[in-house]
Amino acid sequence: MRISQLSAESGVPIPTIKYYLREGILPPGEQTSATRAEYGQAHLRRLRLIRALLEVGRLSVAAIGKILEAVDDESLSMHAMLGTAHYALSPAVEPHEDSPAWTEAYELVNQLIDEFGWEITPDAPAREELAHTLLTLRQLGAEPTLADLVPYATAAQTLVQTHEIHKIPLDAPRESAVEALVIGTVMYGRVLDAIRLLAEESVSARTLAGRPVTGS
Amino acid sequence: MRISQLSAESGVPIPTIKYYLREGILPPGEQTSATRAEYGQAHLRRLRLIRALLEVGRLSVAAIGKILEAVDDESLSMHAMLGTAHYALSPAVEPHEDSPAWTEAYELVNQLIDEFGWEITPDAPAREELAHTLLTLRQLGAEPTLADLVPYATAAQTLVQTHEIHKIPLDAPRESAVEALVIGTVMYGRVLDAIRLLAEESVSARTLAGRPVTGS
Structure with a gap:
């Protein structure tokens, strides 16, 4: 299909598609003449993934670029690919001085692990x-x-081990499997965030709604 | 204390403190002369909360402004205050056409609730x-x-009901209670996100690390 049809099918405006092509997060189409390129189902699929990571995952184009590079790098194992995706997902934490408070916090993470x-x-x-x-x-x-921290780790382990990892189609072609891994990591993270807010609202409605507006 | 000492104690540069004052997210100090204002422990505490919401909560100054307005509005009940904080926490979702797919997704949320x-x-x-x-x-x-979705809702409900709501000091002065509510919502959301990535890495290390680089 032409870029105009790719735009119509994906709902992504042509200038935006051109921007993704320039940024290298959408692979180029097959050049059929000096001014024309053909795009296929793989482009449509990639566009949907980009939009999902942008809109729902709230990731930057730079972070998406790093993730998709790992997705496309066939020399990476699934586990290494996931590691790269985690790097792109995590905000850069400013380096900390080696203060006793930082060491203590870091040590608590080690204890949990x-x-x-x-x-x-x-x-x-x-x-x-x-x-x-x-x-x-x-x-x-x-x-x-x-x-x-233990209840959070227990909950997270159950969700990942029992409900997320089996959604990865390990026997499918690598492309489908790594896409499913990225989708699971990013999208189910958002699902969990939103559901936690819902649970919180409901518990608050029952526990706090009748509380007076001031404390002591 | 003077603004210079407030800066030294909080680690926040003076121009940044002035910016928060201009934006109204930090209340003004007590004016002691035309060019001098005095700040107290409440300012230090509020500065720490602002930095936490910015750096860990990754919220915008505008979103923080809305949350702190609700924190400071003594006419709001705790539950109403939490509702305002949830609004500020949630990214604006673009309005959806009333497509059958949207209705179906929305209906699934209703079913879960x-x-x-x-x-x-x-x-x-x-x-x-x-x-x-x-x-x-x-x-x-x-x-x-x-x-x-049920496993996510089960996990979220357990965490909020059993481990989060009791951390709110309901008998403390309103200010401490609402601050604890905001801190719990925002900070423990980040705790859960980070712990989920750790669980995922470990499950991946055991399940996927030995997988060949390509599928079928």
Whole structure:
């Protein structure tokens, strides 16, 4: 199909498609003349994935570029591909001074990982992100402990192990499998966020709605 | 204390503090002369909360402004305050045409809410956000069903009901209670996101690491 039809089928405006082509996140079409290129179903599929990562995943074009590069790199194992996607998903955490408070927060993350016997590379970005969040909680006057984190880790492990990993079609062609992995990581993260807000609203309606407007 | 000391104690540069004052997210100090204002512990505490919402919560200054307005509005009940915070937390979802696919996604969200007997206002932004994510999953070729969502709702309900709501010091002064509510909503959302990525990495290490680089 021509770019105009790709635009009509995907709902993505032509200038936006051209921008994705320039940024290299959408592979070029097959050049049929100096001014014409043909696009296929793979382009349509890739466009849908890009829009999903942008709109629902709220990722930047740069982060999407890194993820799709890993998706397309056939020398990467599925696990290595996931690692690259995790890097792109995690916000850069500013380097911390080696303060005692930072060390303590980082140590708490290590304890959690040990407690569950998880296999995590030393430089996994989620380690730093979690430590940074715990340090911030402490600065806000909360004192997160291992016992506070265990229920989150239990819930996350159950969801990933029992409900997410089996959705990856491991016997499908690599492209489908890695796409499913990225979709699962990003989209089900958003599903969980939104559902947690719903649960919170309902628990709040029952617990807090009758509370007076001021405390003591 | 003077603004210079507030900057030193909080680690926030003076021009940034002035910016927060101009934006109205930090209340003004007590004017002691034409050119001097005095700041107190409440300012230090508010600055820490702003930095946490910015850096860990990744919220915009505009969203933080809306949340803090609700925090400071003593006429709002705790539950109403939480509702305002949820609005500020949820990204604006573009209005959808009344397509059959959108209606179906929205209906699935209603089914989930019914299944759990949750009390959710009709215009809760998390409803639209979840429906939008489900619609996007469908466009990507996944077919999310009620059974796919139930484990997420079960996990979220347990976390909120058993582990989060009791952290709110309901008998403390309103200010502490609403702050704890905002901190719980935003910070423990990030804790859950980061822990889910850790669980995913570990499950992937055990399930996928040995997989060949290509499928069929």
